[in-house]
Amino acid sequence: MGKKIINLSESISLMLVVFALSAMMSSCGSPKVEVEPFSDSVERDIEILSSDEFEGRAPATPGGIRARDYIRERFTEIGLKPGNGDSFLQAVPLVEVDGSDFSPLRIDGSGFSLSFDYLDDMIIGSYRLEDRIDIDGSEMVFVGYGVVAPEYGWNDYEGIDVEGKTVVILVNDPGFATGDDEIFTGRAMTYYGRWTYKFEEAARQGATAALIVHQTEPASYGWDVVRNSWSGTQYGVVTNGNIDKLPAEGWIQEPVAERIFSEAGLDFHEAAAAAASREFRAIALGTTASMSFNNSFKHSECHNVIGYIEGADYPEETVIYMAHWDHLGMVETESGVDIYNGAVDNATGVAALFAIAERFMAGEAPGRSVVFMAVTAEESGLLGSRFYSENPLFPIETTVAGINMDGLNVYGPTHDVISVGYGFSELEEYLKRHAADQSRVVNPNPYPERGYYYRSDHFNMARMGVPMLYTNGGKDFIGKDEEYTRKVEADWAARYHMPTDVIHDMWNFDGIHQDLWLFYNIGKEIANSDSFPNWVEGNEFRAVRDVTQNLRRR
Numbered sequence: 001m002g003k004k005i006i007n008l009s010e011s012i013s014l015m016l017v018v019f020a021l022s023a024m025m026s027s028c029g030s031p032k033v034e035v036e037p038f039s040d041s042v043e044r045d046i047e048i049l050s051s052d053e054f055e056g057r058a059p060a061t062p063g064g065i066r067a068r069d070y071i072r073e074r075f076t077e078i079g080l081k082p083g084n085g086d087s088f089l090q091a092v093p094l095v096e097v098d099g100s101d102f103s104p105l106r107i108d109g110s111g112f113s114l115s116f117d118y119l120d121d122m123i124i125g126s127y128r129l130e131d132r133i134d135i136d137g138s139e140m141v142f143v144g145y146g147v148v149a150p151e152y153g154w155n156d157y158e159g160i161d162v163e164g165k166t167v168v169i170l171v172n173d174p175g176f177a178t179g180d181d182e183i184f185t186g187r188a189m190t191y192y193g194r195w196t197y198k199f200e201e202a203a204r205q206g207a208t209a210a211l212i213v214h215q216t217e218p219a220s221y222g223w224d225v226v227r228n229s230w231s232g233t234q235y236g237v238v239t240n241g242n243i244d245k246l247p248a249e250g251w252i253q254e255p256v257a258e259r260i261f262s263e264a265g266l267d268f269h270e271a272a273a274a275a276a277s278r279e280f281r282a283i284a285l286g287t288t289a290s291m292s293f294n295n296s297f298k299h300s301e302c303h304n305v306i307g308y309i310e311g312a313d314y315p316e317e318t319v320i321y322m323a324h325w326d327h328l329g330m331v332e333t334e335s336g337v338d339i340y341n342g343a344v345d346n347a348t349g350v351a352a353l354f355a356i357a358e359r360f361m362a363g364e365a366p367g368r369s370v371v372f373m374a375v376t377a378e379e380s381g382l383l384g385s386r387f388y389s390e391n392p393l394f395p396i397e398t399t400v401a402g403i404n405m406d407g408l409n410v411y412g413p414t415h416d417v418i419s420v421g422y423g424f425s426e427l428e429e430y431l432k433r434h435a436a437d438q439s440r441v442v443n444p445n446p447y448p449e450r451g452y453y454y455r456s457d458h459f460n461m462a463r464m465g466v467p468m469l470y471t472n473g474g475k476d477f478i479g480k481d482e483e484y485t486r487k488v489e490a491d492w493a494a495r496y497h498m499p500t501d502v503i504h505d506m507w508n509f510d511g512i513h514q515d516l517w518l519f520y521n522i523g524k525e526i527a528n529s530d531s532f533p534n535w536v537e538g539n540e541f542r543a544v545r546d547v548t549q550n551l552r553r554r
């Protein structure tokens, strides 16, 4: 496998030498920082994983299966123990759901009946394994942000029974709406602002359907994004037959909500403003919702690949490194096929798993076990990590902490590190200390309102209470000016989720080596300590961590 690129490391070392020279020449005034190579395999592994041979690594495709097998071979070669009994594979039951025959959404009230069209006005779907969803005259309740958050003193479902009802929910969270730092975390999005959470909570409350009102600013994307990502084939995992999912989950356009509210004798914007206050109570709209559609299902299986190094002292306690191995596959075009090689996203993260595992294997056994997890189906909605978090191979209560690597920095070493989820957990102290050892500073993600922390695999572990670090390269490139940073951002924006996410001229592996040292040193320190880091007081994942921490013995 991958024979054609066997001499790549030579050309890369040459590239590094050239880069080092040019960096020295251009580094007028900036302190000269040598990046010691972390690994002699990472560059070759990125090249192999992003090669056409793997056809864009879509799960459950021939190319995806070859990628999975390559990861398993590398784990074996490195000498990791299989994470799942005698196997490195954890089967993830995927389901592809195709909806059809969507009826309009009909809203009935006293003396009026409204009808809204699928796609233009609303979008709806279901992960229930049921062939037909038929909702007939379900009472509607406006539940504000649809949030139950004891740590923020918030409960939008207090005093109201929504069993069998259709709840109407606002996007984001009350802190965003008010901009008040005293409410939730102000403009920065919390987990409660994510639509995934809102549907889960509505399901826990026994609702039949949930409709989120789309608003561009708090959602941070337009209706076309909702429409495109919710129509066509949807992917999910099957856990417990999916009986805990809502029968129907969907979105409505803001003008649709305005219309429904006004027919019901309410002002949508007044109601929405009221929902941002702690005194808000859910409002029965006096209307009913009706809609129906058919579902067909295709079941398939793909795999998380999981290996570990057994800890010498406390083997049952684990530190996790994770990275998703899947990407978007390939599509046929008029002239042939476009392969989504996903070199940055996320050949870099998987290759980093191997590199870190190799370095741990080369040294003394760590006190705690170190788990290396290449998860699948991230691009379809964080499904492999979700399945793992709900079906963990190592107990959650003794999972000490983790680092997720999704899209490493390929544009050269930096003076800074961006922490996505800045200030969330005590892991940040480790991050700051080890970054400082590299003469680097840790900065927050500049767009906390976009909720990036909730958009990659570590989030599924966080949801279970495990503190997880997720960093995002840096912006202050060593020996480069702001113009270069802008060039980097434009380059990445043009390649993100495109067939052009390949290794190219701007790549400089030194940034990866720099971050690998950082991730390795943090993980090593935790693996050799007896501390159980937690989320900071008031963080939304703290309560569940406190519960799991009461379950462990040490």
Ligand SMILES: [Zn+2]
Pocket: 324, 345, 346, 378, 406, 407
């Ligand atoms: Zn990714």
